[in-house]
Amino acid sequence: MLKRTLAFIYVGLAAAGLSCGGQKATGPAATEFDAASAYGFVKKQVEFGPRVPGTPAHAACADWFVATLRQWTPDVVVQEFKARAYDGRPLAGKNIIASFNAGAKDRILLCAHWDSRPFADHDPDPANHFKPVMGANDGASGVGVLLEVARCLSLRKPAVGVDILLLDLEDFGEHANWRGSSEDSWGLGAQYWAKNPHNAGYRARFGILLDMVGDSGAMFPMEGTSMSFSPDVVKKVWTVARGLGLSKYFLDRESDPLIDDHLYINRYAGIPTIDIIDYDAGRGGFPSSWHTAGDTLDKIDKKTLEAVGRTVLAVVRQEK
Numbered sequence: 001m002l003k004r005t006l007a008f009i010y011v012g013l014a015a016a017g018l019s020c021g022g023q024k025a026t027g028p029a030a031t032e033f034d035a036a037s038a039y040g041f042v043k044k045q046v047e048f049g050p051r052v053p054g055t056p057a058h059a060a061c062a063d064w065f066v067a068t069l070r071q072w073t074p075d076v077v078v079q080e081f082k083a084r085a086y087d088g089r090p091l092a093g094k095n096i097i098a099s100f101n102a103g104a105k106d107r108i109l110l111c112a113h114w115d116s117r118p119f120a121d122h123d124p125d126p127a128n129h130f131k132p133v134m135g136a137n138d139g140a141s142g143v144g145v146l147l148e149v150a151r152c153l154s155l156r157k158p159a160v161g162v163d164i165l166l167l168d169l170e171d172f173g174e175h176a177n178w179r180g181s182s183e184d185s186w187g188l189g190a191q192y193w194a195k196n197p198h199n200a201g202y203r204a205r206f207g208i209l210l211d212m213v214g215d216s217g218a219m220f221p222m223e224g225t226s227m228s229f230s231p232d233v234v235k236k237v238w239t240v241a242r243g244l245g246l247s248k249y250f251l252d253r254e255s256d257p258l259i260d261d262h263l264y265i266n267r268y269a270g271i272p273t274i275d276i277i278d279y280d281a282g283r284g285g286f287p288s289s290w291h292t293a294g295d296t297l298d299k300i301d302k303k304t305l306e307a308v309g310r311t312v313l314a315v316v317r318q319e320k
């Protein structure tokens, strides 16, 4: 994930005050999500090693995703694609899509990137700057939450259609030492999918992207790009989170606009998509483990996975 202020485009898009009534969520949705199970899915990804594109760990993890998702739905698609990195090197990626209630016209899109960053270029120790990131939080946490949501949807069919999109090549953006110019070098899998959805003419009511949702001190702002494209979706999700008593995580304040996979889904697919991402300007931006050798399993807190998972599942369950 990269921060680049798009202020010059979005200044003044301050969203309307988001007063949330916050009805108390009760019933199965409130207890459906199993945090230990989600944590297990994060652990499993990390056990493959860094899922850097082009590595055996990346290939093995993709196969595991497909086998695991096919236990819960027959509608699993692997979208293979080619791309070029910021330095011109050719890349091969795999977006993986699992669909629930495949026949339904009204659909919701849930997504997260699954690849690991090839270099820990924000590590305090320069010796790690060309070593891969384990990506327990940056990659595996969002996917872990979505796999657990998928398991829940396989047990109780959603009223609308739900597509879980695991995006590749999100984190192969330019190295911190790179001096060349490279527009749109992040989110390559999202750029490809948004221009070539797995089903031609694919539409969804809205989308939710998860990125870095596992840290114990996670803070999810009303992220700027989400607020500029889809303030109503931010309000919908934040209202549910507040109703679940999760305001500690889902903050009532906006952040700068960030470049992440949702930008391209909004821009190229026209699906109003928001980003639930751990970012706080006051704290210096992303979690301290971001793009370092310290992005490891010990940083993952089941309670944070649960807060995000219960919120996303409750949003899905309330859609009719």
Ligand SMILES: [Zn+2]
Pocket: 001, 117, 138, 171, 291
């Ligand atoms: Zn990242």
